[in-house]
Amino acid sequence: MDRPPAPITSLTPELAEQLRGRALDVLSYLVKTNSATTYFKESDVLSRFRSALHLSDGSNGLLQAVDQTCSSKELFGVYHNNVALSVYEDYLPFISRFFEQPCKKSSVENLMAPGLPCFIAHSSGTSGGATKHFPKYRHPDHMSMSTSEAMKMSNPTSKSGGKNCIMYSLGHRQVVAPLNEDGNMDGQIPVCLMTSGVIRVSNNMVVERDAIYSTIKVPNCSSPLAVSFIPNYKSFLFMHALFALMEPKLETINTLFTTTCRDLCRAIHDQWGDFIHCIETGTIPDLEGIEQVKDDLQRFLKPNPDRAGELREIGRATGAPGWFRQIWPELRAILATASGPFATVIPKIRHYIGPDVSLQTLSIASSEAFLALAYDPTDLNLYKIVGSDDVIEFLPVDEPEESKYLAQTWNVELGKKYEVVLTTRDGFWRYRLGDVVDVVGFDPRDGQPLVRYIERRNMHIRIANEVTTETQLRSVIDTTSGLLGGVSEFCVCTDYRESVGRYAFFVELQGNLGKDSATAPAALHDELQKLNENYLRDSQSGKIGVPAVRVLKPGTFGDFREWKIRTNNIAAGQVKVPIVVWDEVNRAWLEERVMRDI
Structure with missing residues (x-):
């Protein structure tokens, strides 16, 4: 590279x-x-x-x-x-x-x-949980250069016939079918994830032919396309893992986000024996959500006792790092967005892949537009602003939120933090993206700014496709506080101690634990589902588990503020306990003060 x-x-x-x-x-x-x-x-x-x-x-x-x-x-x-x-x-x-x-x-x-x-x-959405x-729209090639580059990076061509495991979905939430003047349907427009739509457009895949696509296996990919139509998250992971394990010459794994990669690692570890049985016998298990594509999956899975024997000899992961390199000796890269909220699971992934497999980021992309492509893929938070497809402007976070303060690519200041503002090919004008970046340099070849992703301007928590805001987190705590005996302060982080990611609510109580505290996790889960439709969908499909509630020692948040003041030498009036905690140091500090888990 x-x-x-x-x-x-x-x-x-x-x-x-x-x-x-x-x-x-x-x-x-x-x-x-x-x-x-x-x-x-x-x-x-x-x-x-x-x-x-x-x-x-x-x-x-x-x-x-x-x-x-x-x-x-x-x-x-x-x-x-x-x-x-x-x-x-x-x-x-x-x-x-x-x-x-x-x-x-x-x-x-x-x-x-x-x-x-x-x-x-x-x-x-970043407020109210509304989608x-x-x-x-389709655009000419000269206005789609970032899309083309991202697609090229996501599916590299092997020089020796190696395979890629690319974990993307081709499913859709619904199909919009406009009617012409005669009342007849004039086309079908899928409502889907940005990645799903980009893959469809790049490969001219229309929803009317999805049944045909399910019968296809792209030569350089480990999984048949049928896997991409599985709606259940655990089944989706299992089938991608199964077909990847069938391929001894796997070279790359592209999971889009590191959190998905971490879930893949856990699935392979936890269900190791099941995978070996499936490979040895050539059988597809009865998994939830695969009924409509099971026959299409089965045609690509033939008994392979030799490969099963190889995996059985390798055995399940031990404490030593690099297990994936034993399974796939030619594995060279994991491709996944690893900046911002996706950085927390990197140590777990590195344990599985070992030092000889690189973890590479690809882009900063959103449903609105491609913002930036990786400048150095091995630097997991260094991106180059795209200059060909949309007009990208920068709103200083320390200035009034007005258009007259916008900076341009040619006059941004090094070391300054900006919220990204987009005027897009798809008809959005000076749209506030909400992502905050730090300008850290410029590409000497064409001058495009180089940035590091900092955060969402309005902080939120995310495990799958949901975005849960601070307002929603406060609302669910307010609703369930009585069950716990009264919550005085709280914060939330992602929790990957179980097989499925979930929210962990760190709470400090006003007094004694409530007699109905055991019902609090389920109550939090129910309230989050009511407030956020994507949380509802992703939890129902198995991507998000019931929250954990972790009760802290009395006085913990006061001690936290004192600790931050002392260690960072900052004014006491400016110290706040963040509602959403991503920083590993802060998380570890809080975990040391957990009295009990509910």
Whole structure:
């Protein structure tokens, strides 16, 4: 793997001008392309922009106006001064048209970008747990370079016939089927994860042919495509692990996120004997959620006593690191996002893979857009901002939250923290992503900023596809506090002590433990399911377990504040106990003070 050049700490005038020219070209394309959309013509958010371009609301003349009266630099000036920051609620009245019954093509065609979307990405919201939806459209190659690069990185080509285990889903939550003027269905638009949709678009996979895809096995992949249609998380893990174990020449494992990789490791360890039996006999077990694809799976699993014998001789993992390298001698890399909240499980993964297998990150991506690609894949939190597909701007976290304070790729400051703001190919304008990054350098080849991911601007906790906010965590504690005898303070972290990840609530009580405290974990689970639909779905599919409740010694949080003041030499008034704890040092400190688990 070629290493990138060392980052530079400041831009030359030539690089700054290159960045400016690239951003202006992208903006010009986006304005000219998306100006004919319903959102552009009707949105109140863009009324000042339309007026500044001398257009009345609903005018169709923007293409001509931009082509004849605005240079790219002039257009950027108009854009900068007249487009305010936006949030999802600005788009919701328009995007909700996709989910009206019936969905009329005339209402959704050219809604956010030209034509109909290829898919609609769904994501959890950062408030209230409501799902957000992002229509995603097909774009020309020169506006899809980050997508192409990410796809290339996620499925590397082996020079010696090795295989990749790529753990992605092709399932969908629902299908939107717009009706034309005659009342006939005109296309099918899957509502799915961003990764699912990108894979579908990149490989021209339409939902109408899913039954055919289930019968296919891509030559360089260990798992047949049928595994990608399994909705149950444990069964999904089992089948990917089974087909990966069948392949002695496995070279890479791509789990998208480190938390999924950790679950895969645990599944292989815990069910080792079951895997050997399946490989030896060529049988697919009766797992939950595989009924519709079991025959398709079975055709690719033939008895292999020799491979079963090899695995039996290797045996289950011992205390020594590097077990996976014994199973797969040619394994060279684990591909998974490992920054931010996904960093906590890295030590566990490294124990399984050992020192000779690299853990590599690929990108910072969200349902809204690709933000950045790995600069050095072995540096798990160093990314290069994408400069070809969308306009990416930066809102300083220490400035007022207004568009006039936005910085550009060519004038961001080294060492400063910014919230990312996106103007996208898919019709979002100065959209607040909520992700906070730290600018740490620039690529000497083209000047693009290099960043490290810091956090969500509004902190949350996540194990699977859910996003649970601080407000929701406080709400569920308020509701169940009486069962525990009264909670005075609390915080939450991810807990991977069991086979399925769960939330761990560290609580300090006001007095004695309540007589009904044993019911508290189930009550917390129920309240989280009520508040957050993705938590409900993922817990029902086996991705999230019932929360743990860990009772701390009296006075623990006061001691925590004192400890932080003493060790960090900071003012007492600025010390807060975080609602969500990701830092391993803080977590370990709290765990030492647990009196009992419920």
